[in-house]
Amino acid sequence: MMVNIGVNGFGRIGHLVTRAAFLNGKVAVVAINDPFIDLNYMVYMFQYDYTHGKFNSTVKAENGKLIINGKPITIF
Template identity: 70%
Template sequence: MVKVRVNGFGLTGRLATRAAFNSGKVDFVATNDPFIDPNYMVYMFQYDSTHGKFKGTVKAETRKPVIKGKSISIFQE
């Protein structure tokens, strides 16, 4: 399985993250975005205005997104 990190969590970053989780062939491990609060990342990912609501569990734990039970590391560099 390929490990992937996304630089930026805007529209393209969220789309790549969704594709990774839906494919099952990619291990999404981290994202870097210095401008977005991790709790807001969770909200934007779960309720994307372009792609609709994510069909899976999304929550925030200790300022990290947890998508389908997988904790994602956040870097704000």
């Protein structure tokens, strides 16, 4: 069973929760709420974590959404 979640804040904890959800496979992140971080910086933060290393999958910004492994995440 897949569980859909939204992440409130994409700082240190928020992007690590999102990373863990993608590695788990049973949790789908469908929305992220963070009015203080630019979408392009979200891509960079997610892809290159200074503690956990590089996320070895596709991460990009497209049409106002964060796309990870081809799955769009709505940004608020």
